[in-house]
Amino acid sequence: MKNCIIIQSGGPTTAINASLAGVIHAAREAGYDHIYGAVNGIVGVLSQNVIDLSERVAADDRFLEKLVRTPAMYLGSCRMRMPDPKAEPAIYDTLYGYFRSLDVKAFFGIGGNDSMDTVAKLSSYFNSRNADISVIGVPKTIDNDLFATDHTPGFGSAAKYVATSMREMAYDTMIYPVKSITIVEIMGRDSGWLTAASALARTEGLPAPQLIYLPEVPFSVENCIADTKQILKKRNSVMIAVSEGIKDKDGEYIASADAKEDKFGHKMLSGTGKAIEHILGNALGIKIRSVELNIPQRCGIHLASKTDLDEAYQLGEAAVLLAKEGISGRMVVIERKDTFDYQVGYSSVPVSEVANGIKKVPREWINERGNDVTEEMISYLSPLIQGEVKLTYSNGLPEFLPIDHLTDTIQD
Amino acid sequence: MKNCIIIQSGGPTTAINASLAGVIHAAREAGYDHIYGAVNGIVGVLSQNVIDLSERVAADDRFLEKLVRTPAMYLGSCRMRMPDPKAEPAIYDTLYGYFRSLDVKAFFGIGGNDSMDTVAKLSSYFNSRNADISVIGVPKTIDNDLFATDHTPGFGSAAKYVATSMREMAYDTMIYPVKSITIVEIMGRDSGWLTAASALARTEGLPAPQLIYLPEVPFSVENCIADTKQILKKRNSVMIAVSEGIKDKDGEYIASADAKEDKFGHKMLSGTGKAIEHILGNALGIKIRSVELNIPQRCGIHLASKTDLDEAYQLGEAAVLLAKEGISGRMVVIERKDTFDYQVGYSSVPVSEVANGIKKVPREWINERGNDVTEEMISYLSPLIQGEVKLTYSNGLPEFLPIDHLTDTIQD
Numbered sequence: 028m029k030n031c032i033i034i035q036s037g038g039p040t041t042a043i044n045a046s047l048a049g050v051i052h053a054a055r056e057a058g059y060d061h062i063y064g065a066v067n068g069i070v071g072v073l074s075q076n077v078i079d080l081s082e083r084v085a086a087d088d089r090f091l092e093k094l095v096r097t098p099a100m101y102l103g104s105c106r107m108r109m110p111d112p113k114a115e116p117a118i119y120d121t122l123y124g125y126f127r128s129l130d131v132k133a134f135f136g137i138g139g140n141d142s143m144d145t146v147a148k149l150s151s152y153f154n155s156r157n158a159d160i161s162v163i164g165v166p167k168t169i170d171n172d173l174f175a176t177d178h179t180p181g182f183g184s185a186a187k188y189v190a191t192s193m194r195e196m197a198y199d200t201m202i203y204p205v206k207s208i209t210i211v212e213i214m215g216r217d218s219g220w221l222t223a224a225s226a227l228a229r230t231e232g233l234p235a236p237q238l239i240y241l242p243e244v245p246f247s248v249e250n251c252i253a254d255t256k257q258i259l260k261k262r263n264s265v266m267i268a269v270s271e272g273i274k275d276k277d278g279e280y281i282a283s284a285d286a287k288e289d290k291f292g293h294k295m296l297s298g299t300g301k302a303i304e305h306i307l308g309n310a311l312g313i314k315i316r317s318v319e320l321n322i323p324q325r326c327g328i329h330l331a332s333k334t335d336l337d338e339a340y341q342l343g344e345a346a347v348l349l350a351k352e353g354i355s356g357r358m359v360v361i362e363r364k365d366t367f368d369y370q371v372g373y374s375s376v377p378v379s380e381v382a383n384g385i386k387k388v389p390r391e392w393i394n395e396r397g398n399d400v401t402e403e404m405i406s407y408l409s410p411l412i413q414g415e416v417k418l419t420y421s422n423g424l425p426e427f428l429p430i431d432h433l434t435d436t437i438q439d
Numbered sequence: 440m441k442n443c444i445i446i447q448s449g450g451p452t453t454a455i456n457a458s459l460a461g462v463i464h465a466a467r468e469a470g471y472d473h474i475y476g477a478v479n480g481i482v483g484v485l486s487q488n489v490i491d492l493s494e495r496v497a498a499d500d501r502f503l504e505k506l507v508r509t510p511a512m513y514l515g516s517c518r519m520r521m522p523d524p525k526a527e528p529a530i531y532d533t534l535y536g537y538f539r540s541l542d543v544k545a546f547f548g549i550g551g552n553d554s555m556d557t558v559a560k561l562s563s564y565f566n567s568r569n570a571d572i573s574v575i576g577v578p579k580t581i582d583n584d585l586f587a588t589d590h591t592p593g594f595g596s597a598a599k600y601v602a603t604s605m606r607e608m609a610y611d612t613m614i615y616p617v618k619s620i621t622i623v624e625i626m627g628r629d630s631g632w633l634t635a636a637s638a639l640a641r642t643e644g645l646p647a648p649q650l651i652y653l654p655e656v657p658f659s660v661e662n663c664i665a666d667t668k669q670i671l672k673k674r675n676s677v678m679i680a681v682s683e684g685i686k687d688k689d690g691e692y693i694a695s696a697d698a699k700e701d702k703f704g705h706k707m708l709s710g711t712g713k714a715i716e717h718i719l720g721n722a723l724g725i726k727i728r729s730v731e732l733n734i735p736q737r738c739g740i741h742l743a744s745k746t747d748l749d750e751a752y753q754l755g756e757a758a759v760l761l762a763k764e765g766i767s768g769r770m771v772v773i774e775r776k777d778t779f780d781y782q783v784g785y786s787s788v789p790v791s792e793v794a795n796g797i798k799k800v801p802r803e804w805i806n807e808r809g810n811d812v813t814e815e816m817i818s819y820l821s822p823l824i825q826g827e828v829k830l831t832y833s834n835g836l837p838e839f840l841p842i843d844h845l846t847d848t849i850q851d
Contacts, residue, residue: 039610039611039614067614067615067616070616097610098607098610098611099607099610099611099613099614100614103613103614103615103616104614104615105615105616106615187835187836190835190836191741191836191837192735192739194836194837194839195510195511195735195738195739195740195741195837196734196735196738198451198509198510198511198738198839198842199451199510199511199734199737199738200734201511201515201842201845202451202479202511202512202515202516202845203479203515203516203517203518204479204482204515204517204845209734227835227836228836230833230834230836231833231838231839231841232841232843316734318731318733318734318735319730319731319733320735321730321731322608322611322612322621322728322730323604323607323608323730323732323735325611326607326608326610326611327604327607328607329603329607329741329742330741332835409834409835412835412836413834413835414835415832420827421642421643422642422821422825423599423602423639423744423821423824423825423826424599424602424603424606424639424640424642424824425603425606425607426643427606427610427643429643429644430610430613431644433613433614433616434616434675
């Protein structure tokens with residue numbers, strides 16, 4: 028008998044459950060008897076809070092299909108960072124004992140940077156113990172800022188959400204024959220990939236968004252005011268896409284420059300969009316509003332990209348193939364085989380190569396003025412949002428798998 | 440030869456173009472030769488900025504189908520309020536002359552309260568002139584706060600957007616085994632219908648949102664803190680839906696109580712959700728965030744309710760039938776024929792009965808504590824979000840009709 032265990036961790040995306048489904052499917056094919064899922068990431072492993080996913084598949088032959096169409100993280104998440112196994116081996120020894128008691132031969136970690144750090148440490152520990160346990164990482168992040176992979180699962184769906192919402196909002200903003208500015212704040216603390224996706228809205232002659240600001244280029248208030256004024260000479264409505272992470276030339280977040288103190292003296296970060304709303308509102312004195320796309324952009328499964336969910340699923344399958352070959356300490360990645368006629372393949376890299384780095388948008392994919400992206404960026408992004416995912420609706424709302432196993436209800 | 444003219448006005452909804460399509464379709468069937476659309480509402484009529492919609496239908500046999508699936512307002516909007524025709528007849532005389540030059544026999548105004556005011560005034564003026572021009576109003580508003588109609592076109596789609604996003608966000612908030620509060624601010628300055636729709640998310644055992652606050656009941660900070668604390672004893676994550684328009688017992692907006700002055704001394708309304716985020720954050724000291732659903736909830740056509748768009752279309756058709764009979768000064772309305780097995784019919788009421796009133800949520804559809812809605816409210820809301828609308832996607836994004844005719848580009 029051989030079994031495997033899976034964790035999810037980091038922030039939610041709409042594609043991370045597709046990767047989980049891919050791992051489960053391939054693990055069944057590969058002959059793993061029990062496929063365990065740890066609840067709340069590595070915390071669930073350490074507290075021995077696991078569920079048997081193979082039982083769930085056996086009980087419902089639509090389980091995997093429903094799992095792919097369920098947002099956020101079926102197994103729950105955690106933000107725990109594992110210690111260095113050389114410095115604190117005890118926690119690893121306990122975990123190893125638990126894995127042996129479950130007859131676990133493979134561990135799959137689906138997540139972002141922190142999760143890849145866990146994968147790297149576990150793999151290094153098992154290696155030092157000559158343990159016969161493969162440890163494989165499967166990437167995900169809406170930020171698209173992991174190295175070694177052409178793009179990350181979860182990003183394409185978030186990009187499709189951003190571009191679609193931007194298109195719809197553009198129609199909303201253009202109906203009044205008065206001057207107005209609409210600022211849309213998009214997630215991405217350190218990299219501007221997702222904000223760049225707002226440019227995809229500009230199809231079929233739609234002019235919005237007219238300005239796009241990414242964190243890779245220092246944000247100049249003066250330039251932003253001047254650029255907005257320039258556009259207002261030719262149009263009534265201007266849409267501006269800004270990354271939440273834009274900073275000024277001194278490296279200060281634009282949001283913090285605008286932070287106010289509340290009546291208790293706490294500094295409140297009102298958000299980058301709000302900050303620019305105040306700055307431009309004061310400078311130009313016309314109708315202005317800001318929209319923060321906020322968490323719906325990372326959990327809006329009803330707007331998922333089929334390309335994204337398919338790739339996420341296949342990456343999960345690819346991870347199992349590596350484990351089956353006894354390979355460990357690697358993260359599966361997406362390779363773009365052909366730029367013109369989009370095609371991808373899956374391979375892997377040592378997880379130590381990717382943990383803890385941030386892949387920024389190349390400067391040459393941003394225009395010289397730093398207020399838009401280039402055609403190269405559009406060509407890179409466009410294939411990632413292709414295809415729609417058909418959800419099952421019940422009583423007017425999308426059907427998701429129940430997540431009662433998550434420890435949200437406090438046991439008395 | 441007889442022609443007709445249509446305006447749209449007020450705030451955008453995802454259903455107002457379906458009503459426009461319904462009017463155009465029925466007007467063609469009824470034998471109107473030219474179907475004019477005024478650009479930017481009554482402003483377009485006064486400035487004689489009209490387009491010939493019959494030509495557009497003739498040029499593209501998918502025009503009406505695409506129109507139904509285009510968000511916001513194809514003809515553009517305005518916020519102009521017409522003067523009293525008895526006090527200032529000159530503007531009406533000019534308009535009447537223009538209508539005669541176009542051989543206009545019917546005027547259709549699709550919009551909210553302000554638009555119904557325009558319909559009432561035009562109809563009263565034409566009546567005083569014994570003019571052979573029918574004036575008919577077609578309602579729309581995401582707020583659902585018009586009298587005389589069971590519900591308003593645009594509301595069901597916004598409600599579906601709110602409930603779906605709430606479901607997705609609930610999954611997002613429940614993945615961490617830590618205490619957290621998520622506040623979701625929903626549109627509705629004067630009535631809580633749309634915020635109430637957040638309760639629809641609670642299907643298939645989903646417990647969120649746990650608290651719902653509408654403007655119809657004075658908001659008590661103390662009660663909100665106590666209620667949140669109570670829920671946190673049993674659960675990790677709490678979701679709170681609040682209407683943007685909630686006020687305290689003295690009638691002060693909660694948002695304005697939290698308003699700060701910026702460095703120029705301007706008072707900034709940070710939003711109701713942000714205000715409650717600060718209040719609860721200070722009181723409870725746990726992880727907290729707020730999400731303002733903002734304009735996507737009124738233009739998110741990709742989540743439109745089929746029931747809503749179908750009814751909006753049929754109301755447009757019903758308006759034409761009235762005009763054909765020479766009736767004037769009425770607004771078409773939706774009547775709920777059967778509560779258990781949802782069925783509607785269309786009739787009409789004198790537009791003077793509906794203009795300028797606000798239909799609030801009945802107190803008995805809100806629970807006694809004022810922090811949730813009742814089962815009666817759920818039964819009322821549920822039929823309105825049924826059915827999905829299939830959009831046409833091109834290159835990964837929904838296809839909409841171009842709106843180049845709107846005066847967004849400034850002519851040199």
